[in-house]
Amino acid sequence: MQFRTRAIHVGNEPCPQTGAVVPPIYLASTFVQHEAGVWREFDYSRSGNPTRSCFEETIAHLEGGYGAMAFGTGMAATSCVMAMLKSGDHVLAGSDIYGGTYRLLHKISNRAGIETTLADSTNLKAFAAAIKRNTKLVWIESPGNPQMSITDIAACAKIAHDAGALLGIDSTFATPVLTRPIELGADIVMHSATKYIGGHSDVMGGVLVANTEQLYKDLYFVANATGGIMSPFESYLCSRGLKTLELRVREQSKTAMLLAEWLESHPRVTKVRYPGLKSNPGHELASRQMDGGFGAMMSFDIDGDFNETKRVVGATKLFRLAVSLGAVESLIEQPASMSHASYDAADRAKHGITDGMIRLSVGLEAFEDLRDDLAQAIG
Ligand SMILES: *Cc1c(COP(=O)(O)O)cnc(C)c1O
DSSP states (O other): OOHHHHHHHTTOOOOTTTOOSSOOOOOOSBOOOSBTTBOOSOSBTTTOOHHHHHHHHHHHHHHTOSEEEEESSHHHHHHHHHTTOOTTOEEEEESSOOHHHHHHHHHTGGGGTOEEEEEOTTSHHHHHHTOOTTEEEEEEESSOTTTOOOOOHHHHHHHHHHTTOEEEEEOTTTHHHHOOGGGGTOSEEEEETTTTTTOSSOOOOEEEEESSHHHHHHHHHHHHHHOOBOOHHHHHHHHHHHHTHHHHHHHHHHHHHHHHHHHHTOTTEEEEEOTTSTTSTTHHHHHHHSSSOOOSEEEEEESSOHHHHHHHHTTOSSSEEOSOOOSSSOEEEOTTTTTTTTSOHHHHHHTTOOTTEEEEEOOSSOHHHHHHHHHHHHO
16 A cells, blocks of 8 residues: 555554544553453553554554654654663764754763764765774764755665664654655664654654564663653644645645745855755755655755844744744744754854754745745845
8 A cells, every 4th residue: 555545544443432433542541451460452551552552553654664652752752762772882873963862962871871973974984984893873864954964874774784783763854755764774763753743833742663573672661661652642643643744745845845946046045955956965865765755844044144044034924933843834943043052052063054044844835925935034
């Protein structure tokens, strides 16, 4: 079956009791057992909940993994992966990663004696050279954030596996519609379900998909022991979001492509980062690795300083000034003062996050309306 059919039917069996087409939301924290010590499928909702299971089953299927675990936020999902590591382990992460992941690695994982190196994952030679004897996890994003850099997932899987490490990928920007990293050799796929999976700026969530039974069990052990699970209502919203994921992502990607082309020809725009543009260094790889679209995130630089950029992001009317992304409404922000403010200033400069950079999350509005809005704001 095709992706969009599976997104609607897998994990969405009608309720056996009532025939309800949509599986009900099970709010129960605990489940009655027939006999002491003989457990039914569900016993306690931290360990497992029927509504959460529905969402986990669908996303695991769409990613082509063995199993999935849903968390209260994307960071709770990433933290679960980091909690598998122990003192003395090393993480090699791409340099174009989510600000919160940077903070987790540099300000929390380090306290437990876990060391991190950031390296450019688009430069495979340099990336492989940053592997250490004690590297246990390689962590990448593609497209990256906010450079929209494209990383060769299959090549990174080889680099990780040659070193006896796991490859984890934060695939929030690509979604399983556009990239299925497990098919390319990744071991763990992570999503902030807050973004495209929820899709309507009204849910916080995270998910991990593991490629093997053993890895699923190892991650599940940490998830159950640490307890950062997704609630039943959020699970329901994420299941609902998955049903329209493909339609939203394909349409948003089309609009993003048109906007990127328009921005590239704007006299005040000095640089546009969007993998769909031929001018983008990752374009060729993205054309092979991404399935029929380049996503709906982009960033661009204007010919202005910090304050002028601040003025522009505050002057749009349809694009809402907000962090986050992936929803039906378009968002605009300044990474230097918003999404990437948790980077040290020196690391921001090193990773090309300029004061003039603007990041867009393109929603489902009409291209013409979004273009006109940007045109009046940039001036
Ligand atoms: C938002 C985001 C996260 C963190 O997810 P939360 O749901 O906010 O905890 C991680 N990675 C990427 C790429 C994100 O955009």
